[in-house]
Amino acid sequence: MKDGGLENKKELENSKKQSNSSKFRSKSDDFALSIAKVAVAQVCESIGFQSFQHSALETLSDVAARYIYTLGKTANFNANLAGRLESNVFDVIQGLEELESGLGFAGASDVNRCLANSGVVRDIVHFVGDAVDVPFAYDIPRFPVVKDRKGMGSFWEKGEEPHGEHIPSWLPAFPDPETYATQSTVGNGTMSGSNGVKTGLVRVEWKVERPLLNFQQQFARNGNVGDSSCGGGDSTKAKEASNSNPYLAAPLHFGEKEVDVSPVVLPTKLSNEVASRDPIPENRFLGNQVSVLETFATAIEAMKSGICEYDGSRQKNVLYNQRPTVHFKIGIGKKSLNSAPYFISKNKDLQKIAYWFENGNEKDDRKRRAEIFSKESMECSHESGQL
Amino acid sequence: MNHNQQSNDGKHDDDSALSDFLASLMDYTPTIPDELVEHYLAKSGFQCPDVRLIRLVAVATQKFVADVASDSLQHCKARQAAVVKDKRDKQQKDKRLILTMDDLSKSLREYGVNVKQQEYFADSPSTGMDPASRDE
Numbered sequence: 001m002k003d004g005g006l007e008n009k010k011e012l013e014n015s016k017k018q019s020n021s022s023k024f025r026s027k028s029d030d031f032a033l034s035i036a037k038v039a040v041a042q043v044c045e046s047i048g049f050q051s052f053q054h055s056a057l058e059t060l061s062d063v064a065a066r067y068i069y070t071l072g073k074t075a076n077f078n079a080n081l082a083g084r085l086e087s088n089v090f091d092v093i094q095g096l097e098e099l100e101s102g103l104g105f106a107g108a109s110d111v112n113r114c115l116a117n118s119g120v121v122r123d124i125v126h127f128v129g130d131a132v133d134v135p136f137a138y139d140i141p142r143f144p145v146v147k148d149r150k151g152m153g154s155f156w157e158k159g160e161e162p163h164g165e166h167i168p169s170w171l172p173a174f175p176d177p178e179t180y181a182t183q184s185t186v187g188n189g190t191m192s193g194s195n196g197v198k199t200g201l202v203r204v205e206w207k208v209e210r211p212l213l214n215f216q217q218q219f220a221r222n223g224n225v226g227d228s229s230c231g232g233g234d235s236t237k238a239k240e241a242s243n244s245n246p247y248l249a250a251p252l253h254f255g256e257k258e259v260d261v262s263p264v265v266l267p268t269k270l271s272n273e274v275a276s277r278d279p280i281p282e283n284r285f286l287g288n289q290v291s292v293l294e295t296f297a298t299a300i301e302a303m304k305s306g307i308c309e310y311d312g313s314r315q316k317n318v319l320y321n322q323r324p325t326v327h328f329k330i331g332i333g334k335k336s337l338n339s340a341p342y343f344i345s346k347n348k349d350l351q352k353i354a355y356w357f358e359n360g361n362e363k364d365d366r367k368r369r370a371e372i373f374s375k376e377s378m379e380c381s382h383e384s385g386q387l
Numbered sequence: 388m389n390h391n392q393q394s395n396d397g398k399h400d401d402d403s404a405l406s407d408f409l410a411s412l413m414d415y416t417p418t419i420p421d422e423l424v425e426h427y428l429a430k431s432g433f434q435c436p437d438v439r440l441i442r443l444v445a446v447a448t449q450k451f452v453a454d455v456a457s458d459s460l461q462h463c464k465a466r467q468a469a470v471v472k473d474k475r476d477k478q479q480k481d482k483r484l485i486l487t488m489d490d491l492s493k494s495l496r497e498y499g500v501n502v503k504q505q506e507y508f509a510d511s512p513s514t515g516m517d518p519a520s521r522d523e
Contacts, residue, residue, distance in 0.1 A: 032426050039419045040452055044486060046418070047456040052486040055504070059491060063500055064452050068424055071444055072433030079434075087435045089409065089443070096447055102499040116401035124443075125408055127450045128415055136420040143426060 031143060036061040038137055046134050071095050096120040181247075251325040409439040417445040424448070451498075458494035459486060466490070 040061040041052065074095035079087040093115045101108065106119035155162045156169040163174075421438070424445045428435075435441070463484055492502040507514050 032423060035420065035423050039423065042418050043449055043452045044456045047453055048460055048484060049456065049486045050484050053488055056486045056488045056491045059488065059495075059502055060452065060455065060486075063455075063495065064419070064448055065427055067451055068427040068444060068448050069431045071447065072428035072431035076432045076434065085434060087433055087440065089405065089437075089440060092440055092443055099451075103497065114401055116405045120447075121405065121408070124446055124450055127453070128408075128412070128446060131449075131453070133416060134418050135416045136418055140420055140422050142422055 028144075033061060033065065035138075035140060036065050040064050042134055042137060046132055067099070071099065074098055090115045093118050093121060096124075409443065412439055412442040412446060415442075415446070417442065417449050419445045419449050419452075421445060455491070455494050455498060456486070458497065459490035460484065462490040462493050463487070 037057055041057060044052065044057075044060075071092070072095075075087045075091040078091040078094050079085065082088075082091075097105070097108070097115075097118060097120055100120050100123075105123060107113050107117075108119060152172040152175075154170050155167070155173045158173045160173050162169055162171070421441055424441050428441065428444065463486075488502070488504050492504065495502050
């Protein structure tokens with residue numbers, strides 16, 4: 001035990017030493033170091049050297065950079081000691097004296113010396129007088145260059161109204177609906193559109209939540225997976241999303257066709273199909289999730305009057321499933337609630353579905369009640385997912 | 388009183404000398420560029436809007452590098468003077484003055500910087516052997 005402790009201590013010290021030395025010379029410092037190399041080479045050339053060893057030049061330039069750094073640090077420390085933020089010429093001279101104290105300078109032992117006529121300054125004055133004026137070889141800009149980032153405007157700046165009281169106006173606005181992914185992707189789940197990256201991130205988050213689920217399986221096999229894989233809240237999210245925006249619906253099951261599905265499709269049958277098709281235990285897990293969807297579906301059904309309405313939504317859900325795999329962030333459904341009719345759809349089937357939406361507006365009151373409930377639960381689950 | 392006045396005059400002279408020197412710094416362009424010095428000073432937390440101080444730091448660094456380089460040059464020349472085989476050899480060696488790690492570490496040691504390097508790496512059987520006796 002004691003030996004183990006000692007070994008750990010040594011390793012800790014070694015790693016600390018390495019980290020301390022590498023902190024000064026980080027990757028981002030390469031540019032400055034290379035400039036220092038050129039400058040030091042020029043100085044050595046003026047002294048009389050004709051060529052250098054690479055390692056020697058690197059060492060000397062590193063030492064020169066550390067000299068500047070130490071000088072600045074000491075000067076800043078002296079200024080802070082005197083109660084100032086900005087450094088003084090006397091702070092710098094004191095720092096110089098401290099650095100030169102190793103070799104010594106004229107008047108170092110003087111007790112009552114004034115900094116103004118310090119020995120180091122006199123040495124520097126002599127040096128400037130004697131040295132040849134060799135300017136730096138290249139023109140370098142000020143670095144590091146600070147990029148001017150034009151951030152996304154807030155709701156207030158853009159003049160838009162946030163979609164609910166819970167969204168303050170100083171937050172960045174949602175992107176325009178036109179920037180959402182408009183191209184339906186094929187097969188293996190490639191991302192398209194400016195939103196595709198976001199959805200990819202959301203998908204990855206879900207993947208992290210359910211490490212058993214294979215990303216490809218999600219889109220190759222189960223249509224309901226993408227929506228229902230995150231638990232009940234997301235399943236209601238899926239429901240709400242599929243009701244409002246056809247592109248936010250889950251991808252279709254393998255082999256299911258958009259048109260040929262019978263109008264009465266019981267959810268239990270669907271879940272049984274899912275379970276039977278995929279013998280892998282992961283999907284059995286999904287089967288459980290689909291049943292969660294069912295329970296929510298029944299709850300929503302209880303709020304509505306007729307079964308046909310529910311079946312209609314299920315039908316729509318299943319019909320959407322037929323579309324080739326599309327990846328969307330379900331959270332955007334907030335905006336899509338209002339904009340579903342304006343959705344630019346190239347697919348004729350999608351236009352049909354959008355038409356159905358417009359007809360279903362009468363029933364939206366009760367649907368909206370369910371959707372508000374699901375929205376809140378969705379936000380909670382979404383936030384917890386992102387955390 | 389006279390003594391005080393004299394010392395005050397002396398102080399004024401010192402101050403004026405310093406301010407004159409700082410003013411003259413703006414005419415002299417140090418080899419180490421201002422941008423590089425500003426970068427490292429900013430990294431260390433040094434804050435000063437005065438450009439003359441940056442020039443002062445640049446000149447001080449240049450003086451430091453020049454001192455180290457001149458010391459290592461002296462070491463190099465001393466080594467060349469020590470190796471006297473033939474007049475021809477000496478002239479050949481005098482052509483190239485190379486800054487080597489050896490000379491650099493010796494001169495840096497005086498300034499308090501300890502640079503230690505491996506003398507050789509035993510990665511081949513002929514490492515460390517006299518070059519004349521190596522089979523090529």
